[in-house]
Amino acid sequence: YSTPPPHLDFRAFVSALRSDNDLADIDAEVDPRLEVAAITRRAYELQSKAPLFNNVKGAHDGLFRILGASGGLSSDPQYPYRRLARHVGLPPTSSLGDFIDTMLSAKGKEPIPPVHVGTGPCKEHKLFGDNIDLTKLPAPLLNKADGGNYIQTMGINIVQHPTKPWVNWSIARAMVLDKTRLVGLIMKPQHIARIYEQWEESGKDMPFAIALGAPPIAVMVSSMPLPEGVTESEYVGALCGEPLELVKCETNDLYVPARSEIVIEGTLSITERAKEGPFGEMHGYSFLDEESVQPIYNVKAITYRGGNAILPISVPGRATGPDETHTLIGTLASAEIRQLLQENGLPVLNVFTPYETQVIWAAVQIDRKKLWTLKTNAEDFCRRIGDLIFRRKCGMQIHRLLIVGDDIDPFNFKDVIWSYASRCRPGMDEYHFEDVAAYGLVPYMSHGPGTKVTGGKVVANCLLPHEYNQEQLWVTCDFENGYPEEIKEKVLRRWTEFGL
Ligand SMILES: Cc1cc2c3c(c1C)C(C)(C)C[C@H]1C[C@@H](c4ccccc4)[C@]4(C(=O)NC(=O)N=C4N2C[C@H](O)[C@H](O)[C@H](O)COP(=O)(O)O)N31
Ligand SMILES: [K+]
Numbered sequence: 001y002s003t004p005p006p007h008l009d010f011r012a013f014v015s016a017l018r019s020d021n022d023l024a025d026i027d028a029e030v031d032p033r034l035e036v037a038a039i040t041r042r043a044y045e046l047q048s049k050a051p052l053f054n055n056v057k058g059a060h061d062g063l064f065r066i067l068g069a070s071g072g073l074s075s076d077p078q079y080p081y082r083r084l085a086r087h088v089g090l091p092p093t094s095s096l097g098d099f100i101d102t103m104l105s106a107k108g109k110e111p112i113p114p115v116h117v118g119t120g121p122c123k124e125h126k127l128f129g130d131n132i133d134l135t136k137l138p139a140p141l142l143n144k145a146d147g148g149n150y151i152q153t154m155g156i157n158i159v160q161h162p163t164k165p166w167v168n169w170s171i172a173r174a175m176v177l178d179k180t181r182l183v184g185l186i187m188k189p190q191h192i193a194r195i196y197e198q199w200e201e202s203g204k205d206m207p208f209a210i211a212l213g214a215p216p217i218a219v220m221v222s223s224m225p226l227p228e229g230v231t232e233s234e235y236v237g238a239l240c241g242e243p244l245e246l247v248k249c250e251t252n253d254l255y256v257p258a259r260s261e262i263v264i265e266g267t268l269s270i271t272e273r274a275k276e277g278p279f280g281e282m283h284g285y286s287f288l289d290e291e292s293v294q295p296i297y298n299v300k301a302i303t304y305r306g307g308n309a310i311l312p313i314s315v316p317g318r319a320t321g322p323d324e325t326h327t328l329i330g331t332l333a334s335a336e337i338r339q340l341l342q343e344n345g346l347p348v349l350n351v352f353t354p355y356e357t358q359v360i361w362a363a364v365q366i367d368r369k370k371l372w373t374l375k376t377n378a379e380d381f382c383r384r385i386g387d388l389i390f391r392r393k394c395g396m397q398i399h400r401l402l403i404v405g406d407d408i409d410p411f412n413f414k415d416v417i418w419s420y421a422s423r424c425r426p427g428m429d430e431y432h433f434e435d436v437a438a439y440g441l442v443p444y445m446s447h448g449p450g451t452k453v454t455g456g457k458v459v460a461n462c463l464l465p466h467e468y469n470q471e472q473l474w475v476t477c478d479f480e481n482g483y484p485e486e487i488k489e490k491v492l493r494r495w496t497e498f499g500l
Protein backbone atom coordinates (compact mmCIF):
# COMPACT_ATOMS: atom_id res chain seq x y z
CA TYR A 1 0.00 0.00 0.00
CA SER A 2 1.16 3.57 -0.58
CA THR A 3 2.61 5.39 2.41
CA PRO A 4 0.15 7.95 3.78
CA PRO A 5 1.21 11.60 4.16
CA PRO A 6 3.20 12.60 7.30
CA HIS A 7 0.19 14.10 9.08
CA LEU A 8 -1.60 10.74 8.90
CA ASP A 9 1.25 8.37 9.72
CA PHE A 10 3.81 8.86 12.50
CA ARG A 11 6.50 6.84 10.72
CA ALA A 12 6.03 8.94 7.57
CA PHE A 13 6.20 12.01 9.83
CA VAL A 14 9.58 10.85 11.16
CA SER A 15 10.82 10.29 7.60
CA ALA A 16 9.61 13.77 6.64
CA LEU A 17 11.55 15.33 9.54
CA ARG A 18 14.60 13.35 8.35
CA SER A 19 14.20 14.66 4.79
CA ASP A 20 13.70 18.17 6.22
CA ASN A 21 17.12 17.71 7.85
CA ASP A 22 15.24 18.34 11.13
CA LEU A 23 15.92 14.92 12.72
CA ALA A 24 19.05 13.48 14.35
CA ASP A 25 19.30 9.67 14.11
CA ILE A 26 21.11 8.66 17.30
CA ASP A 27 22.34 5.07 16.90
CA ALA A 28 24.66 5.13 19.92
CA GLU A 29 23.16 3.47 23.02
CA VAL A 30 21.42 6.03 25.25
CA ASP A 31 20.01 5.43 28.74
CA PRO A 32 16.24 6.03 29.17
CA ARG A 33 17.02 6.90 32.77
CA LEU A 34 17.46 10.70 32.47
CA GLU A 35 19.94 10.71 29.54
CA VAL A 36 17.27 10.53 26.78
CA ALA A 37 15.26 13.28 28.48
CA ALA A 38 18.27 15.53 29.13
CA ILE A 39 19.24 15.35 25.44
CA THR A 40 15.62 16.08 24.45
CA ARG A 41 15.34 19.02 26.90
CA ARG A 42 18.54 20.56 25.54
CA ALA A 43 17.26 19.98 21.99
CA TYR A 44 14.19 22.11 22.82
CA GLU A 45 16.32 24.81 24.43
CA LEU A 46 18.76 25.05 21.55
CA GLN A 47 16.03 24.50 18.94
CA SER A 48 18.14 21.74 17.48
CA LYS A 49 16.97 18.79 15.38
CA ALA A 50 14.51 16.32 16.91
CA PRO A 51 16.46 13.44 18.49
CA LEU A 52 15.42 9.91 17.37
CA PHE A 53 16.97 7.41 19.77
CA ASN A 54 17.32 4.24 17.70
CA ASN A 55 19.28 2.37 20.37
CA VAL A 56 17.61 2.80 23.76
CA LYS A 57 19.27 0.83 26.56
CA GLY A 58 16.95 -1.97 27.65
CA ALA A 59 14.86 -1.97 24.47
CA HIS A 60 13.83 -5.49 23.41
CA ASP A 61 11.43 -7.26 21.04
CA GLY A 62 10.89 -4.06 19.09
CA LEU A 63 9.92 -2.00 22.16
CA PHE A 64 11.01 0.67 21.68
CA ARG A 65 12.83 3.51 20.01
CA ILE A 66 12.13 7.01 21.36
CA LEU A 67 11.48 10.26 19.49
CA GLY A 68 11.98 13.46 21.49
CA ALA A 69 10.71 16.98 20.71
CA SER A 70 8.26 15.96 17.97
CA GLY A 71 6.49 19.29 18.62
CA GLY A 72 9.49 21.46 19.40
CA LEU A 73 10.53 24.41 17.23
CA SER A 74 12.47 23.27 14.20
CA SER A 75 16.21 23.70 13.73
CA ASP A 76 15.61 25.89 10.69
CA PRO A 77 15.92 29.46 12.06
CA GLN A 78 14.08 30.86 9.05
CA TYR A 79 11.07 28.53 9.46
CA PRO A 80 10.86 27.61 13.18
CA TYR A 81 7.31 26.23 12.86
CA ARG A 82 7.96 23.68 10.13
CA ARG A 83 7.77 20.74 12.58
CA LEU A 84 4.30 21.93 13.66
CA ALA A 85 3.38 22.46 9.99
CA ARG A 86 4.36 18.84 9.25
CA HIS A 87 1.78 17.69 11.82
CA VAL A 88 -1.07 19.15 9.78
CA GLY A 89 0.13 18.94 6.17
CA LEU A 90 1.03 22.64 5.89
CA PRO A 91 4.03 23.89 3.85
CA PRO A 92 7.25 24.27 5.88
CA THR A 93 7.16 28.05 5.40
CA SER A 94 3.91 28.33 7.37
CA SER A 95 3.54 30.80 10.24
CA LEU A 96 1.90 30.21 13.63
CA GLY A 97 -1.06 32.21 12.29
CA ASP A 98 -1.40 29.77 9.37
CA PHE A 99 -1.24 26.89 11.86
CA ILE A 100 -3.99 28.37 14.06
CA ASP A 101 -6.14 29.16 11.00
CA THR A 102 -5.75 25.53 9.86
CA MET A 103 -6.69 24.09 13.26
CA LEU A 104 -9.87 26.24 13.20
CA SER A 105 -10.66 25.55 9.54
CA ALA A 106 -13.07 22.69 10.36
CA LYS A 107 -15.24 24.79 12.70
CA GLY A 108 -18.76 24.86 11.21
CA LYS A 109 -17.93 22.01 8.83
CA GLU A 110 -19.79 18.70 9.05
CA PRO A 111 -17.87 16.23 11.23
CA ILE A 112 -16.49 13.24 9.31
CA PRO A 113 -16.70 10.10 11.51
CA PRO A 114 -13.76 7.68 11.33
CA VAL A 115 -14.00 4.38 9.45
CA HIS A 116 -13.28 1.02 11.08
CA VAL A 117 -10.77 -1.21 9.31
CA GLY A 118 -10.00 -4.85 10.13
CA THR A 119 -6.34 -4.44 10.98
CA GLY A 120 -3.34 -2.14 10.58
CA PRO A 121 0.33 -1.60 11.47
CA CYS A 122 -0.42 -1.25 15.22
CA LYS A 123 -1.62 -4.89 15.22
CA GLU A 124 1.66 -6.42 13.99
CA HIS A 125 2.67 -7.49 17.53
CA LYS A 126 0.43 -8.25 20.52
CA LEU A 127 1.18 -8.80 24.23
CA PHE A 128 -1.34 -10.15 26.74
CA GLY A 129 -1.31 -11.44 30.32
CA ASP A 130 2.11 -12.58 31.57
CA ASN A 131 3.77 -11.24 28.44
CA ILE A 132 3.04 -7.75 29.76
CA ASP A 133 5.74 -6.32 32.02
CA LEU A 134 5.77 -2.51 31.97
CA THR A 135 8.76 -2.45 34.31
CA LYS A 136 10.82 -4.25 31.66
CA LEU A 137 10.09 -1.56 29.02
CA PRO A 138 12.65 1.27 28.70
CA ALA A 139 10.09 3.85 29.91
CA PRO A 140 12.04 7.10 30.38
CA LEU A 141 12.73 9.01 33.59
CA LEU A 142 12.21 12.57 32.32
CA ASN A 143 13.45 14.69 35.23
CA LYS A 144 15.58 13.89 38.28
CA ALA A 145 12.66 14.91 40.54
CA ASP A 146 10.02 12.81 38.74
CA GLY A 147 8.21 10.23 40.88
CA GLY A 148 8.18 7.59 38.17
CA ASN A 149 8.96 6.68 34.56
CA TYR A 150 6.47 8.60 32.40
CA ILE A 151 5.76 6.30 29.48
CA GLN A 152 2.75 8.42 28.49
CA THR A 153 3.41 12.06 27.63
CA MET A 154 2.63 12.27 23.90
CA GLY A 155 0.06 9.51 23.37
CA ILE A 156 -3.68 9.96 22.88
CA ASN A 157 -5.85 8.94 25.85
CA ILE A 158 -9.01 7.47 24.30
CA VAL A 159 -12.12 7.13 26.49
CA GLN A 160 -15.84 6.89 25.74
CA HIS A 161 -18.78 8.40 27.64
CA PRO A 162 -20.77 5.50 29.23
CA THR A 163 -24.12 6.51 27.78
CA LYS A 164 -23.60 9.30 25.20
CA PRO A 165 -22.02 8.85 21.73
CA TRP A 166 -18.95 10.87 22.77
CA VAL A 167 -15.44 9.44 22.36
CA ASN A 168 -12.89 11.83 23.77
CA TRP A 169 -9.26 12.04 22.64
CA SER A 170 -6.85 14.03 24.80
CA ILE A 171 -3.33 13.88 26.18
CA ALA A 172 -2.94 13.11 29.89
CA ARG A 173 0.30 12.07 31.55
CA ALA A 174 0.81 8.59 33.05
CA MET A 175 3.73 6.83 34.69
CA VAL A 176 4.60 3.15 35.16
CA LEU A 177 3.40 1.87 38.58
CA ASP A 178 4.27 -1.84 38.33
CA LYS A 179 4.25 -4.84 35.98
CA THR A 180 0.72 -4.30 34.65
CA ARG A 181 -0.35 -0.90 35.96
CA LEU A 182 0.08 2.80 35.19
CA VAL A 183 -1.06 5.77 37.28
CA GLY A 184 -1.94 9.09 35.66
CA LEU A 185 -3.32 12.58 36.17
CA ILE A 186 -7.11 12.79 35.80
CA MET A 187 -7.83 16.47 36.43
CA LYS A 188 -11.08 18.49 36.21
CA PRO A 189 -12.34 20.23 34.06
CA GLN A 190 -10.53 18.08 31.45
CA HIS A 191 -12.89 15.89 29.43
CA ILE A 192 -11.13 12.69 30.51
CA ALA A 193 -12.04 13.64 34.10
CA ARG A 194 -15.64 14.57 33.17
CA ILE A 195 -16.13 11.20 31.46
CA TYR A 196 -14.35 9.34 34.28
CA GLU A 197 -16.88 10.81 36.73
CA GLN A 198 -19.71 9.36 34.63
CA TRP A 199 -18.12 5.89 34.88
CA GLU A 200 -17.73 6.35 38.63
CA GLU A 201 -21.47 7.07 38.82
CA SER A 202 -22.19 4.02 36.67
CA GLY A 203 -20.13 1.92 39.11
CA LYS A 204 -17.94 0.41 36.36
CA ASP A 205 -14.22 0.78 35.60
CA MET A 206 -13.60 2.96 32.53
CA PRO A 207 -12.18 1.25 29.42
CA PHE A 208 -9.20 3.16 27.99
CA ALA A 209 -6.69 3.04 25.18
CA ILE A 210 -3.50 5.08 24.88
CA ALA A 211 -2.34 5.41 21.27
CA LEU A 212 1.35 6.35 21.17
CA GLY A 213 2.90 7.45 17.90
CA ALA A 214 -0.57 8.21 16.57
CA PRO A 215 -1.13 10.23 13.37
CA PRO A 216 0.33 13.70 14.10
CA ILE A 217 -2.84 15.59 13.15
CA ALA A 218 -4.75 13.43 15.64
CA VAL A 219 -2.21 14.34 18.35
CA MET A 220 -2.83 18.01 17.58
CA VAL A 221 -6.62 17.71 17.88
CA SER A 222 -6.21 15.64 21.05
CA SER A 223 -4.31 18.60 22.54
CA MET A 224 -7.02 21.05 21.49
CA PRO A 225 -9.77 22.07 23.96
CA LEU A 226 -12.73 21.42 21.57
CA PRO A 227 -16.20 21.91 23.09
CA GLU A 228 -17.68 19.28 25.42
CA GLY A 229 -19.33 16.41 23.57
CA VAL A 230 -17.27 16.79 20.40
CA THR A 231 -15.69 13.50 19.30
CA GLU A 232 -12.17 14.57 18.37
CA SER A 233 -11.72 11.87 15.70
CA GLU A 234 -14.64 13.39 13.76
CA TYR A 235 -13.01 16.83 13.89
CA VAL A 236 -9.81 15.25 12.54
CA GLY A 237 -11.89 13.83 9.69
CA ALA A 238 -13.38 17.25 8.96
CA LEU A 239 -9.89 18.82 9.01
CA CYS A 240 -8.55 16.21 6.58
CA GLY A 241 -11.67 16.03 4.42
CA GLU A 242 -11.53 12.27 4.79
CA PRO A 243 -12.25 9.76 7.58
CA LEU A 244 -9.49 8.54 9.87
CA GLU A 245 -8.90 4.75 9.80
CA LEU A 246 -9.35 3.10 13.22
CA VAL A 247 -9.03 -0.48 14.38
CA LYS A 248 -10.77 -2.11 17.34
CA CYS A 249 -8.92 -2.71 20.57
CA GLU A 250 -8.24 -6.34 21.58
CA THR A 251 -9.75 -6.15 25.07
CA ASN A 252 -12.48 -3.50 24.83
CA ASP A 253 -14.77 -1.80 22.33
CA LEU A 254 -12.68 1.32 21.85
CA TYR A 255 -11.08 2.10 18.47
CA VAL A 256 -7.55 3.42 17.92
CA PRO A 257 -5.74 4.87 14.87
CA ALA A 258 -4.66 1.86 12.79
CA ARG A 259 -1.26 3.40 12.09
CA SER A 260 -0.30 3.99 15.75
CA GLU A 261 3.18 2.88 16.81
CA ILE A 262 2.17 1.45 20.22
CA VAL A 263 -1.27 0.92 21.78
CA ILE A 264 -1.74 0.32 25.51
CA GLU A 265 -5.28 -0.76 26.41
CA GLY A 266 -7.21 -1.73 29.56
CA THR A 267 -9.45 -0.21 32.21
CA LEU A 268 -9.03 2.86 34.42
CA SER A 269 -10.07 1.85 37.93
CA ILE A 270 -12.85 3.82 39.65
CA THR A 271 -11.68 2.56 43.06
CA GLU A 272 -7.91 1.89 43.03
CA ARG A 273 -5.64 4.94 43.33
CA ALA A 274 -1.95 5.48 43.84
CA LYS A 275 0.51 8.28 44.44
CA GLU A 276 1.36 9.97 41.12
CA GLY A 277 4.19 12.40 40.42
CA PRO A 278 6.05 14.56 41.13
CA PHE A 279 6.33 15.45 37.44
CA GLY A 280 8.38 18.19 35.78
CA GLU A 281 5.45 20.18 34.43
CA MET A 282 4.66 22.74 31.74
CA HIS A 283 5.50 25.84 33.82
CA GLY A 284 9.06 24.73 34.43
CA TYR A 285 8.70 23.50 38.01
CA SER A 286 8.61 20.14 39.77
CA PHE A 287 7.35 20.63 43.31
CA LEU A 288 8.86 18.01 45.60
CA ASP A 289 5.85 18.08 47.92
CA GLU A 290 3.36 17.29 45.12
CA GLU A 291 0.92 14.87 46.75
CA SER A 292 -1.10 13.78 43.75
CA VAL A 293 -3.13 10.57 44.23
CA GLN A 294 -4.63 9.44 40.95
CA PRO A 295 -6.58 6.55 39.38
CA ILE A 296 -4.79 3.36 38.33
CA TYR A 297 -4.72 2.19 34.70
CA ASN A 298 -4.94 -1.62 34.61
CA VAL A 299 -3.19 -2.68 31.39
CA LYS A 300 -4.80 -5.65 29.62
CA ALA A 301 -2.95 -5.61 26.28
CA ILE A 302 -0.14 -3.91 24.41
CA THR A 303 -0.09 -4.00 20.61
CA TYR A 304 2.59 -2.41 18.48
CA ARG A 305 3.99 -1.80 15.02
CA GLY A 306 6.88 -3.84 13.59
CA GLY A 307 10.22 -2.37 12.55
CA ASN A 308 11.07 -1.20 16.06
CA ALA A 309 8.14 0.83 17.28
CA ILE A 310 8.77 4.46 18.24
CA LEU A 311 7.61 6.01 21.53
CA PRO A 312 7.20 9.80 21.25
CA ILE A 313 7.94 11.72 24.45
CA SER A 314 7.51 15.27 25.69
CA VAL A 315 9.89 16.61 28.34
CA PRO A 316 8.03 19.64 29.73
CA GLY A 317 9.90 22.50 31.33
CA ARG A 318 10.98 26.09 30.87
CA ALA A 319 9.91 27.46 27.49
CA THR A 320 13.36 28.95 26.84
CA GLY A 321 12.94 26.73 23.81
CA PRO A 322 9.25 25.73 23.90
CA ASP A 323 8.21 22.10 24.22
CA GLU A 324 4.87 20.50 23.29
CA THR A 325 3.15 21.80 26.43
CA HIS A 326 3.71 25.28 24.98
CA THR A 327 3.62 24.78 21.20
CA LEU A 328 0.57 22.48 21.37
CA ILE A 329 -1.35 23.33 24.57
CA GLY A 330 -0.74 27.08 24.38
CA THR A 331 -1.24 27.51 20.65
CA LEU A 332 -4.33 25.27 20.48
CA ALA A 333 -5.96 26.95 23.51
CA SER A 334 -5.26 30.25 21.69
CA ALA A 335 -7.16 28.90 18.69
CA GLU A 336 -10.22 27.96 20.76
CA ILE A 337 -10.13 31.29 22.62
CA ARG A 338 -10.07 33.18 19.31
CA GLN A 339 -12.97 31.06 18.05
CA LEU A 340 -15.01 31.75 21.19
CA LEU A 341 -14.41 35.53 21.06
CA GLN A 342 -15.18 35.78 17.34
CA GLU A 343 -18.32 33.64 17.71
CA ASN A 344 -19.49 36.14 20.32
CA GLY A 345 -19.06 39.03 17.92
CA LEU A 346 -15.93 40.53 19.46
CA PRO A 347 -13.57 42.33 17.01
CA VAL A 348 -10.70 39.90 17.59
CA LEU A 349 -8.15 39.25 14.84
CA ASN A 350 -5.95 36.69 16.62
CA VAL A 351 -4.96 35.25 19.99
CA PHE A 352 -1.62 33.82 21.07
CA THR A 353 0.03 32.61 24.30
CA PRO A 354 3.62 33.97 24.19
CA TYR A 355 6.16 31.26 25.00
CA GLU A 356 8.07 33.87 27.07
CA THR A 357 5.09 33.88 29.48
CA GLN A 358 5.22 30.05 29.75
CA VAL A 359 1.82 30.16 27.93
CA ILE A 360 0.20 31.46 31.14
CA TRP A 361 -0.64 34.77 29.38
CA ALA A 362 -2.52 35.26 26.12
CA ALA A 363 -2.41 38.33 23.87
CA VAL A 364 -5.77 39.17 22.25
CA GLN A 365 -5.32 41.28 19.10
CA ILE A 366 -8.21 43.72 18.51
CA ASP A 367 -9.33 45.28 15.19
CA ARG A 368 -9.43 48.87 16.45
CA LYS A 369 -11.64 50.27 13.67
CA LYS A 370 -14.29 47.64 14.48
CA LEU A 371 -13.80 48.39 18.19
CA TRP A 372 -14.92 51.98 17.58
CA THR A 373 -18.31 50.75 16.35
CA LEU A 374 -18.97 49.07 19.72
CA LYS A 375 -18.86 52.51 21.38
CA THR A 376 -17.45 50.87 24.50
CA ASN A 377 -14.71 51.56 27.04
CA ALA A 378 -11.84 49.63 28.58
CA GLU A 379 -13.68 48.46 31.70
CA ASP A 380 -16.77 47.12 29.93
CA PHE A 381 -14.76 45.61 27.07
CA CYS A 382 -12.15 43.90 29.27
CA ARG A 383 -14.73 42.59 31.73
CA ARG A 384 -16.79 41.18 28.86
CA ILE A 385 -13.75 39.37 27.45
CA GLY A 386 -12.69 38.11 30.87
CA ASP A 387 -16.20 36.86 31.64
CA LEU A 388 -16.22 34.93 28.34
CA ILE A 389 -12.76 33.40 28.53
CA PHE A 390 -12.17 32.85 32.24
CA ARG A 391 -15.48 31.05 32.68
CA ARG A 392 -14.82 28.55 29.87
CA LYS A 393 -12.58 25.46 29.85
CA CYS A 394 -10.51 26.75 26.88
CA GLY A 395 -9.39 29.66 29.08
CA MET A 396 -8.66 27.51 32.13
CA GLN A 397 -4.89 27.58 31.85
CA ILE A 398 -4.67 31.33 31.04
CA HIS A 399 -4.21 33.67 33.99
CA ARG A 400 -3.52 37.00 32.24
CA LEU A 401 -5.14 38.29 29.05
CA LEU A 402 -3.45 41.24 27.32
CA ILE A 403 -5.84 43.26 25.11
CA VAL A 404 -3.67 44.75 22.36
CA GLY A 405 -4.30 46.75 19.19
CA ASP A 406 -3.90 45.64 15.56
CA ASP A 407 -0.57 47.54 15.44
CA ILE A 408 0.76 44.77 17.70
CA ASP A 409 1.72 41.33 16.33
CA PRO A 410 0.52 38.84 19.00
CA PHE A 411 3.14 36.34 17.80
CA ASN A 412 5.95 38.84 18.47
CA PHE A 413 6.54 39.11 22.22
CA LYS A 414 8.58 42.32 21.79
CA ASP A 415 5.45 43.96 20.34
CA VAL A 416 3.23 42.54 23.07
CA ILE A 417 5.43 43.53 26.02
CA TRP A 418 6.03 47.03 24.51
CA SER A 419 2.29 47.74 24.50
CA TYR A 420 1.77 46.20 27.96
CA ALA A 421 4.69 48.13 29.46
CA SER A 422 3.76 51.47 27.88
CA ARG A 423 -0.05 51.56 27.65
CA CYS A 424 -1.39 49.56 30.60
CA ARG A 425 -1.51 51.88 33.63
CA PRO A 426 -0.94 49.99 36.87
CA GLY A 427 -3.85 50.35 39.29
CA MET A 428 -6.39 51.40 36.66
CA ASP A 429 -5.99 49.33 33.46
CA GLU A 430 -6.14 45.84 34.94
CA TYR A 431 -9.44 44.10 35.68
CA HIS A 432 -9.25 41.25 38.19
CA PHE A 433 -11.26 38.04 38.39
CA GLU A 434 -11.26 36.16 41.70
CA ASP A 435 -14.43 34.10 41.24
CA VAL A 436 -13.27 32.02 38.24
CA ALA A 437 -11.65 28.57 38.01
CA ALA A 438 -7.86 28.78 38.27
CA TYR A 439 -5.27 26.54 36.65
CA GLY A 440 -4.09 24.69 39.75
CA LEU A 441 -0.68 23.76 38.33
CA VAL A 442 0.46 27.41 38.05
CA PRO A 443 3.06 27.82 40.82
CA TYR A 444 1.55 31.04 42.33
CA MET A 445 -1.69 29.07 42.70
CA SER A 446 -0.44 25.65 43.88
CA HIS A 447 2.26 27.14 46.13
CA GLY A 448 1.17 30.77 46.30
CA PRO A 449 -0.16 33.16 48.95
CA GLY A 450 -3.88 32.88 48.21
CA THR A 451 -6.60 30.45 47.11
CA LYS A 452 -5.47 27.43 45.13
CA VAL A 453 -8.27 26.57 42.71
CA THR A 454 -10.09 29.86 42.13
CA GLY A 455 -9.06 33.36 41.09
CA GLY A 456 -5.67 34.91 40.38
CA LYS A 457 -6.78 36.04 36.90
CA VAL A 458 -6.64 39.43 35.23
CA VAL A 459 -7.40 41.21 31.96
CA ALA A 460 -4.80 43.89 31.15
CA ASN A 461 -6.02 46.72 28.92
CA CYS A 462 -3.10 47.66 26.64
CA LEU A 463 -5.07 50.22 24.61
CA LEU A 464 -5.04 53.93 25.49
CA PRO A 465 -8.53 55.40 26.11
CA HIS A 466 -8.64 57.26 22.79
CA GLU A 467 -7.91 54.04 20.85
CA TYR A 468 -11.45 52.95 21.76
CA ASN A 469 -12.97 55.64 19.58
CA GLN A 470 -10.43 57.19 17.19
CA GLU A 471 -7.18 56.82 15.25
CA GLN A 472 -4.06 56.55 17.41
CA LEU A 473 -2.70 59.98 18.30
CA TRP A 474 0.95 58.98 17.90
CA VAL A 475 3.56 57.88 15.35
CA THR A 476 5.35 54.76 16.44
CA CYS A 477 9.07 55.43 16.55
CA ASP A 478 10.59 52.45 14.82
CA PHE A 479 12.03 51.96 11.33
CA GLU A 480 8.79 50.47 10.04
CA ASN A 481 6.51 53.33 11.15
CA GLY A 482 8.71 56.35 11.67
CA TYR A 483 9.74 57.08 8.08
CA PRO A 484 8.07 57.62 4.70
CA GLU A 485 8.25 54.74 2.20
CA GLU A 486 10.73 56.48 -0.12
CA ILE A 487 13.19 57.04 2.72
CA LYS A 488 12.87 53.43 3.88
CA GLU A 489 13.37 52.13 0.31
CA LYS A 490 16.46 54.33 -0.14
CA VAL A 491 17.93 53.18 3.17
CA LEU A 492 17.31 49.50 2.38
CA ARG A 493 18.73 49.88 -1.12
CA ARG A 494 21.96 51.44 0.18
CA TRP A 495 22.28 49.37 3.39
CA THR A 496 25.09 47.08 2.20
CA GLU A 497 26.89 50.03 0.54
CA PHE A 498 27.10 51.64 4.00
CA GLY A 499 28.77 48.48 5.24
CA LEU A 500 26.30 48.32 8.20
C1 LIG B 1 0.29 18.30 24.50
C2 LIG B 1 0.15 17.94 25.96
C3 LIG B 1 -1.09 18.20 26.58
C4 LIG B 1 -1.26 17.90 27.96
C5 LIG B 1 -0.23 17.25 28.68
C6 LIG B 1 1.05 17.00 28.08
C7 LIG B 1 1.21 17.35 26.70
C8 LIG B 1 2.49 17.08 25.94
C9 LIG B 1 2.09 16.40 29.03
C10 LIG B 1 3.53 16.45 28.57
C11 LIG B 1 1.71 14.95 29.32
C12 LIG B 1 2.03 17.24 30.33
C13 LIG B 1 0.64 17.35 30.93
C14 LIG B 1 0.15 18.78 31.23
C15 LIG B 1 -1.28 18.45 31.69
C16 LIG B 1 -2.29 19.57 31.67
C17 LIG B 1 -3.37 19.47 32.56
C18 LIG B 1 -4.38 20.44 32.49
C19 LIG B 1 -4.29 21.51 31.56
C20 LIG B 1 -3.19 21.60 30.71
C21 LIG B 1 -2.18 20.63 30.77
C22 LIG B 1 -1.67 17.26 30.75
C23 LIG B 1 -2.11 16.13 31.63
O1 LIG B 1 -1.29 15.39 32.17
N1 LIG B 1 -3.44 16.05 31.94
C24 LIG B 1 -4.41 16.74 31.26
O2 LIG B 1 -5.61 16.64 31.56
N2 LIG B 1 -4.07 17.54 30.17
C25 LIG B 1 -2.78 17.64 29.84
N3 LIG B 1 -2.47 18.20 28.63
C26 LIG B 1 -3.43 19.15 28.00
C27 LIG B 1 -4.62 18.49 27.32
O3 LIG B 1 -4.23 17.51 26.39
C28 LIG B 1 -5.41 19.57 26.62
O4 LIG B 1 -5.91 20.46 27.63
C29 LIG B 1 -6.59 19.00 25.82
O5 LIG B 1 -7.40 20.06 25.36
C30 LIG B 1 -7.44 18.08 26.69
O6 LIG B 1 -8.43 17.53 25.85
P1 LIG B 1 -9.97 17.77 26.22
O7 LIG B 1 -10.22 19.22 25.89
O8 LIG B 1 -10.13 17.45 27.66
O9 LIG B 1 -10.69 16.83 25.28
N4 LIG B 1 -0.43 16.89 30.05
K1 LIG C 1 -9.01 17.30 23.03
Ligand SMILES: [Mn+2]
Binds near residue numbers: 227
Ligand atom coordinates in the same frame (compact mmCIF):
# COMPACT_ATOMS: atom_id res chain seq x y z
MN1 LIG D 1 -12.60 16.90 24.28
